[in-house]
Amino acid sequence: MASQNAVTEGTPARPRRQARGQQRIEEILHAAAAVFGEQGYDATTTNSIAKRAGISPGSLYQFFKNKDDIARALAEHYATQLTALRAGVFTIENLDGAGLEDTVDAVLGPLVAFNLAHPGFKALFARTDMPAGLRDAVTPIQVTIHHRVADLIAHFMPDRALDDIARIATVSIQLVRGMTPLITEADGPERDALTAELRTAVISYLSQQVARVPQHTRPRAARA
């Protein structure tokens, strides 16, 4: 956005990255994701991230202001990948004619896969009590996610009040967030079973909500 060249002084300490630096940044984020996923955010030390990335602490701080800054960058990284995921799989247009179950499947499947592929994700997003710095880093992205889910839900209950929709979206997200650590920490068949349980929980909750106002809505969720 702002001019990063030497002439203007808009962003003081923002160096012009070279290719090496860009790669380092990605290596650091990769290492941070791994360590966050294994140890949790609080227990993760910046020195351990540097060690994991194969660099010195000093080098790390050439690319990131502090620990929260790493979390913020990683959160944005995840947000970007989630956006790509959405574009590829569960666009609203693609699901407009689909039923509730198919929609939930279309969202939940890739989301679980994403959590398994990116162990750091749940460490940043699936916590209920966050330190202030982490909270600031992830809330904007949580708001974005909430908007998308609310849009999706609104399609199935168009005559509900907006704050009802918002609340149902919040609850749905929270159901998923609560189950995610259980799923990622389980192995093989138990993991599949828990994923199926999550699917059941979300679908039955949302079905109940759809059925709640049967006048205007056509509650035939399974077939369009």
Next chain:
Amino acid sequence: MASQNAVTEGTPARPRRQARGQQRIEEILHAAAAVFGEQGYDATTTNSIAKRAGISPGSLYQFFKNKDDIARALAEHYATQLTALRAGVFTIENLDGAGLEDTVDAVLGPLVAFNLAHPGFKALFARTDMPAGLRDAVTPIQVTIHHRVADLIAHFMPDRALDDIARIATVSIQLVRGMTPLITEADGPERDALTAELRTAVISYLSQQVARVPQHTRPRAARA
């Protein structure tokens, strides 16, 4: 390690408490619950607990071995009160003839009230990623809770396999745990609304599970 007591050597460093000390212990636990609830477990310092309790750090460590020990004692304190709660409200015998909805209500209502009355509770139990010390402190009690919930659930689906029952109990508990922080942090009417949503989610999830095996079970959940 050396025995400082005269006669028996059963519990080496366990002094014979006087009335004053017992009261101090309760004051410390009360203070710890408050600070845990406000700051979270990690952010809470032992010195801040001592300050809140109106004593010096040295005095605190005359009654508790370390920070985890405080958490463990507080967790046991909560477990005791929960047991009293169960005895008073939702004994299995009392609910044997009741339907699923009434049973869930009988559990969820007092449980939410308990969470509101004891702000430290969710800081100890409602976290998904716990430091090792805290995990050790609360897991025994979580196992107890899980047993009780599984017993309750088993009454509604007697022909399900034991690990199915266990998994359903785990998921149910997780649904409640995930929603608890949302509920306690909300105010007035929004809190009530979220509580109602939690009720809906749990009941619809469990109803779905009860309906899944209709052969042997009599799925007349609402009326006995």
Next chain:
DNA sequence: CTAAAATACGAGCAGATGCTCGTGTTGTCT
């Protein structure tokens, strides 16, 4: 009353953690 145990104090230690700083190396631009 007296000795021992329990309670109380609070300055401060040992260890850890996020982060810095001085210095040296690599890359880029002219």
Next chain:
DNA sequence: AGACAACACGAGCATCTGCTCGTATTTTAG
């Protein structure tokens, strides 16, 4: 080639946190 910026290093600083220790006071036991 020279100059400057980006990159890299790692010992170590400043700070915090859980906890201790020497000491003083209160309570209990005999």
